[in-house]
Amino acid sequence: MKVNAQRFLDSFKALQALFPEDGGDEGYNRPAFSAKEQQAHAWVSTQLQQSGVVVTHDPIRNTFGRYGQHGGPAIGFGSHLDTVNHGGLYDGAYGTLAALEVIRSAAEQALPLQRDLLFTNFVGEEVNPLGGTFGSRALTGQVPVTDNDYFTAAQIQAAQLAPQTYRNFLELHIEQSSALEQQQVTIGIPTAIAGIVRYEYQFSGAALHAGATPMAYRDDALVKASRFIQAVSQQARASSEQLVATVGQLSVQPNQPTVIPGQVTLILEVRAVDMQVAYQFQHQLDQWLKAAQIDYHVRKIVDKVSAQLDPQVQQVIQAAAEQRHDRYTKLFSGANHDVNAMSKIAAAGLIFVPSHLGISHNPQEFTTAADLVAGLQVLADSVYALATE
Amino acid sequence: MKVNAQRFLDSFKALQALFPEDGGDEGYNRPAFSAKEQQAHAWVSTQLQQSGVVVTHDPIRNTFGRYGQHGGPAIGFGSHLDTVNHGGLYDGAYGTLAALEVIRSAAEQALPLQRDLLFTNFVGEEVNPLGGTFGSRALTGQVPVTDNDYFTAAQIQAAQLAPQTYRNFLELHIEQSSALEQQQVTIGIPTAIAGIVRYEYQFSGAALHAGATPMAYRDDALVKASRFIQAVSQQARASSEQLVATVGQLSVQPNQPTVIPGQVTLILEVRAVDMQVAYQFQHQLDQWLKAAQIDYHVRKIVDKVSAQLDPQVQQVIQAAAEQRHDRYTKLFSGANHDVNAMSKIAAAGLIFVPSHLGISHNPQEFTTAADLVAGLQVLADSVYALATE
Numbered sequence: 007m008k009v010n011a012q013r014f015l016d017s018f019k020a021l022q023a024l025f026p027e028d029g030g031d032e033g034y035n036r037p038a039f040s041a042k043e044q045q046a047h048a049w050v051s052t053q054l055q056q057s058g059v060v061v062t063h064d065p066i067r068n069t070f071g072r073y074g075q076h077g078g079p080a081i082g083f084g085s086h087l088d089t090v091n092h093g094g095l096y097d098g099a100y101g102t103l104a105a106l107e108v109i110r111s112a113a114e115q116a117l118p119l120q121r122d123l124l125f126t127n128f129v130g131e132e133v134n135p136l137g138g139t140f141g142s143r144a145l146t147g148q149v150p151v152t153d154n155d156y157f158t159a160a161q162i163q164a165a166q167l168a169p170q171t172y173r174n175f176l177e178l179h180i181e182q183s184s185a186l187e188q189q190q191v192t193i194g195i196p197t198a199i200a201g202i203v204r205y206e207y208q209f210s211g212a213a214l215h216a217g218a219t220p221m222a223y224r225d226d227a228l229v230k231a232s233r234f235i236q237a238v239s240q241q242a243r244a245s246s247e248q249l250v251a252t253v254g255q256l257s258v259q260p261n262q263p264t265v266i267p268g269q270v271t272l273i274l275e276v277r278a279v280d281m282q283v284a285y286q287f288q289h290q291l292d293q294w295l296k297a298a299q300i301d302y303h304v305r306k307i308v309d310k311v312s313a314q315l316d317p318q319v320q321q322v323i324q325a326a327a328e329q330r331h332d333r334y335t336k337l338f339s340g341a342n343h344d345v346n347a348m349s350k351i352a353a354a355g356l357i358f359v360p361s362h363l364g365i366s367h368n369p370q371e372f373t374t375a376a377d378l379v380a381g382l383q384v385l386a387d388s389v390y391a392l393a394t395e
Numbered sequence: 396m397k398v399n400a401q402r403f404l405d406s407f408k409a410l411q412a413l414f415p416e417d418g419g420d421e422g423y424n425r426p427a428f429s430a431k432e433q434q435a436h437a438w439v440s441t442q443l444q445q446s447g448v449v450v451t452h453d454p455i456r457n458t459f460g461r462y463g464q465h466g467g468p469a470i471g472f473g474s475h476l477d478t479v480n481h482g483g484l485y486d487g488a489y490g491t492l493a494a495l496e497v498i499r500s501a502a503e504q505a506l507p508l509q510r511d512l513l514f515t516n517f518v519g520e521e522v523n524p525l526g527g528t529f530g531s532r533a534l535t536g537q538v539p540v541t542d543n544d545y546f547t548a549a550q551i552q553a554a555q556l557a558p559q560t561y562r563n564f565l566e567l568h569i570e571q572s573s574a575l576e577q578q579q580v581t582i583g584i585p586t587a588i589a590g591i592v593r594y595e596y597q598f599s600g601a602a603l604h605a606g607a608t609p610m611a612y613r614d615d616a617l618v619k620a621s622r623f624i625q626a627v628s629q630q631a632r633a634s635s636e637q638l639v640a641t642v643g644q645l646s647v648q649p650n651q652p653t654v655i656p657g658q659v660t661l662i663l664e665v666r667a668v669d670m671q672v673a674y675q676f677q678h679q680l681d682q683w684l685k686a687a688q689i690d691y692h693v694r695k696i697v698d699k700v701s702a703q704l705d706p707q708v709q710q711v712i713q714a715a716a717e718q719r720h721d722r723y724t725k726l727f728s729g730a731n732h733d734v735n736a737m738s739k740i741a742a743a744g745l746i747f748v749p750s751h752l753g754i755s756h757n758p759q760e761f762t763t764a765a766d767l768v769a770g771l772q773v774l775a776d777s778v779y780a781l782a783t784e
Contacts, residue, residue, distance in 0.1 A: 183607035200606060204652055214753045216641035217589060217666045217729025218572035221632045223753065228642055229628045232621035239618045243610045252605035253617060254652045256645075263593055263643045263662040273652040277606045340606025364603045364612065 007108070007390035008115065011379045014107040017053075018095060021087075021103065024049055033092040033369030034099075038130035038140065039067075039156050046087040050106060050127055057110035059125065065161035067129045068141045071106075073113045074122030074393075079173035081393045082124040082352065083108065083385065086131035086141065086344060093132075094371025096361075096378075101178040102127055104382040108389055119393040121173060128344045142347035172352035174319060174392045177345035178385045179356065180373050184364035185337060192380045193327040193334035194358030195320050199346045200250075200277035200338055201312030203284045207234065208303040213260055213268025228258055228267035230300045237294050238274060242287070249278035249287055250340055279312045279338045313346045319355030319392070326387035332380055357384055396497070396779035397504065400768045403496040406442075407484060410476075410492065413438055422481040422758030423488075427519035427529065428456075428545050435476040439495060439516055446499035448514065454550035456518045457530045460495075462502045463511030463782075468562035470782045471513040471741065472497065472774065475520035475530065475733060482521075483760025485750075485767075490567040491516055493771040497778055508782040510562060517733045531736035561741035563708060563781045566734035567774045568745065569762050573753035574726060581769045582716040582723035583747030584709050588735045589639075589666035589727055590701030592673045596623065597692040602649055602657025617647055617656035619689045626683050627663060631676070638667035638676055639729055666729045668701045702735045708744030708781070715776035721769050746773055 024045055028034045036042040047069045051061045054071035062070045072080065085101025109125040111117075128141030136154060143149050144165045151163050181187075186194050211227035235253045242251035256272040274291070278284040288304075295302055320336070327334040337358075345356050359381035362372040413434055417423045425431040436458045440450045443460040451459045461469065474490025498514040500506075517530030525543060532538050533554045540552050570576075575583050600616035624642045631640035645661040663680070667673040677693075684691055709725070716723040726747075734745050748770035751761040 181607065182604045183609065184603075184612050185609050188612060202606065212752070214573075215571045215730055215755060216643050216664055217591065217639060217731070218570065218755075219639065219729070219753055220572065220574055221628075221639055223573050223577060226628065226641075228624060228645065232624040235617060235621040236625070239610075239613075239615065245610075250606060250608065250610055252615075252652070252655055254605050254647075254654050254656060255650050256617065256647050257650075258643075258645050261644050261646075263641070263664050265643050266641055267643060275605055275652050340608070341604055342606070363601070364608055366604060366607070 007111065007117070007386040009107050009111045009382060009386045011382065014103060014382055015375055015378065017103045017106065018099065021046065021049065021099060031369055033094060034089045035091055035093070036087060036089045037091065038088045038132055038134035043088045043129065047127060050087070050102065053106055054110065054125060057113045059109055059113050064165045066141065066144055066157050066165045068145065068165065069127040071109055071125035072122055073109050074119055076122050078121070079170045080122040080124035081389055082126050082172040082175040082348070083177065083389055084126035084128065085177050085179065086128045088130055088132050090132050090367045092369060094366055094368055096180045096371055096373055097366055098131055100180055100378065104178050104385050107382060108386045111386065121393045123389065123393060124172065131344055139342060139344050139347050142344035146347045146350045148347060148350070167351065172348065175345060175348040175352040175354040176319070176385060176388055177343055177356050178381050179343055179358060180361040180366065180371070181358040182341050182361050182364060182366035184361065186335070186358060186360040187362060189335060190333065191335045192332040192359065192377055193384055195323050195334055195336045196315055196339040196356045196358065197320060197336050198279040198315055198338050199313040199342060200279050200340050201281045201284060202308055202310040203276045203288065203306065204308035205274045205288060205304050206307050207272050207274060209234070209270045210301065211266065211268055214266050216264045216266050219266060224266055226266050227270045231256065231270035231272060233298065233300065234295065237291060241290065241294070245287065247278065247283045248338055249276060249283055251276045251287060277340045281312055313349045315349060315355050316353035319353050322388050322391050323355055323357055323384060326384045326391065329387065330380065330383055332384065355388070357381055357388070396500070396506070396775040398496050398500045398771060398775045400771065403492060403771055404764055404767065406492045406495065407488065410435060410438065410488060420758055422483060423478045424480055424482070425476060425478045426480065427477045427521055427523035432477045432518065436516055439476070439491065442495055443499065443514060446502045448498055448502050453554045455530065455533055455546050455554045457534065457554065458516040460498055460514035461511055462498050463508055465511050467510070468559045469511040469513035470563050470778055471515050471561040471737070472565040472778055473515035473517065474566055474568065475517045477519060477521050479521050479756045481758060483755055483757055485569045485760055485762055486755055487520060489569055489767065493567050493774050496771060497775045500775065510782045512778065512782060513561065520733055528731060528733050528736050531733035535736045535739045537736055537739070556740065561737065564734060564737040564741040564743040565708070565774060565777055566732055566745050567770050568732055568747060569750040569755065569760070570747040571730050571750050571753060571755035573750065575724070575747060575749040576751060578724060579722065580724045581721040581748065581766055582773055584712050584723055584725050585704055585728040585745045585747065586709060586725050587668040587704055587727050588702040588731060589668050589729045590670045590673060591697060591699040592665050592677065592695065593697035594663045594677060594693050595696050596661050596663055598623070598659045599690065600655065600657055603655050605653045605655050608655060613655055615655050616659040620645065620659035620661060622687065622689065623684065626680060630679060630683070634676065636667060636672045637727055638665060638672055640665045640676060668727045670701055702738045704738060704744050705742035708742050711777050711780050712744055712746055712773060715773045715780065718776065719769065719772055721773065744777070746770055
């Protein structure tokens with residue numbers, strides 16, 4: 007399918023021109039539910055209308071653009087325009103602007119298709135008081151139907167989609183990791199979005215005088231925690247399973263140079279596509295702690311199930327990459343995306359392009375124009391294939 | 396030398412009776428330079444005067460009680476009455492009330508001595524805005540002679556002692572560690588007070604997405620720091636030198652469950668009697684870090700030299716313990732005490748008694764009455780020996 011790569015690349019500048027205060031070291035600031043997020047949605051709506059696409063909005067401000075008059079289950083694609091504070095240029099915007107280019111190219115060319123295209127721009131994907139991926143979760147009935155600080159229960163109820171609105175859903179995103187870059191591969195095809203399990207561990211010791219207590223009489227909570235942190239890293243690296251495990255948050259009590267740490271509390275996060283793999287990994291760590299005779303308390307604080315992406319849609323993406331001679335690889339997405347929620351109601355797929363050094367949620371976020379365009383083309387070709395098969 | 400053990404034990408209750416709001420789970424609150432510290436000093440002064448001891452105060456509120464009219468270098472002993480917030484019953488108070496019992500017993504018995512006794516009660520020993528062991532450092536000329544928030548330069552100048560005011564100085568203190576208790580020994584005879592060297596270490600990594608970044612592509616600052624913390628503990632335990640090493644303070648950036656730690660800053664504290672041992676230990680850790688290919692930055696932030704205690708005074712204390720059939724051991728003091736400053740101007744010694752579980756600076760601080768009295772007796776006998784030799 008033919009798209010206008012230059013217009014697509016220019017569209018980042020056009021979006022940015024709405025917010026002259028953004029960019030540079032400050033990055034981009036379009037928080038969920040803000041006036042700036044709404045302004046960005048309005049700009050996209052205008053672009054769609056100018057290309058002859060029929061635009062609608064739901065009561066919680068998701069934006070839809072439909073091309074085609076078949077009705078029935080459509081081929082959906084899109085992403086979000088909100089950012090974290092001081093976010094990067096590409097996160098959310100890339101998938102949205104690529105989706106814009108795909109649908110307006112189809113509309114301008116009056117491309118004949120078997121199924122309608124449904125551009126979709128979600129509100130509130132980033133962390134926000136109503137929870138990340140708010141817009142897509144609301145569409146798919148995964149948000150409580152009650153009044154909250156932003157919307158009424160009636161609005162949330164009205165946002166739920168009619169069954170079979172979508173046949174497929176595709177999201178295009180930067181990888182937010184460096185695996186593709188390091189493998190020198192242009193297209194990543196996630197097979198699934200990992201589930202997330204978080205555990206709070208507490209290690210206790212005796213908070214005694216750091217000068218007066220000989221080494222032999224110490225019970226140091228931080229020494230215990232540090233052994234655990236190493237075990238987490240070593241065992242995750244050695245694992246034959248597809249998982250990641252991180253101790254990203256840790257606090258020491260009383261945290262004074264002159265006192266042996268009496269307590270350390272940390273969060274272990276495990277992500278895996280197969281939830282049993284995540285649970286089993288944590289069980290293996292518990293066994294290790296027992297064998298190492300380290301006393302601890304643990305409680306599970308988060309348990310988010312994983313999402314499988316559709317194998318046939320993966321095949322369509324792969325065929326598109328092969329046709330364009332793009333190097334590709336299959337992997338899993340550790341990060342969550344709107345496509346996770348959408349996969350509950352449609353056969354869904356995700357497309358990654360490389361992200362330099364894996365930097366994201368940061369003004370330094372960078373992907374080459376060549377990779378951005380390659381991803382756009384694979385999205386366009388995949389959408390066309392699904393809309394005509 | 397004969398002392399009144401029951402009066403000594405009762406004196407804790409008499410001191411406490413001045414502050415009915417103190418005690419129990421709240422512990423004791425007589426901060427440095429507070430009205431409550433002054434009230435405690437005034438109470439001690441009254442006790443001394445009632446026993447016929449001549450009381451003086453210097454302009455920074457240290458309290459002195461002299462018994463004997465020889466003049467010349469005296470046998471000094473004492474401690475402090477200020478506490479940390481929510482402190483224990485014994486820290487400071489034990490050495491002060493034992494010194495009170497020794498001098499009033501001598502005075503009441505009109506004990507004939509070759510040298511005068513000089514009860515000494517220091518102000519501001521605990522951590523305070525002018526620095527710990529303030530009173531003893533001021534007496535010994537180790538405090539800058541400038542106006543500060545509490546005293547004028549003239550007052551600090553006037554507090555400096557004339558040369559040869561003291562021939563000896565003895566301090567009695569709870570151990571604040573569990574070495575004596577674990578060895579089932581009643582009397583500890585420190586040979587020195589350890590020096591303290593502190594280093595700030597920074598470990599850097601890449602603060603990438605904890606879900607999106609595969610294990611193989613991670614640069615995790617906390618994993619590096621945890622390896623270092625283990626090396627500190629293992630190498631200090633394995634060392635043949637008398638040293639302790641502690642990582643008591645640590646912070647993680649950005650400290651979020653979903654982000655791989657990008658930076659960890661921690662404080663390494665090393666204490667040893669021989670400063671070269673402390674420096675060498677840190678050097679050894681730096682060699683280990685280089686061999687482990689862990690990148691880091693380090694800077695020295697504290698360098699307090701150690702103090703030797705007088706070998707002949709140690710011998711006097713040992714003889715006193717032997718005469719009373721007390722089990723004793725030599726060790727070094729990791730904690731600092733007023734005797735450190737006093738050792739600069741007098742042949743000085745320190746006496747420890749067991750401290751249950753090593754708990755100190757805490758309402759749970761506890762030493763048995765039998766051990767308190769044993770320490771009092773060793774102090775009394777040592778003072779008598781020094782005053783009559």
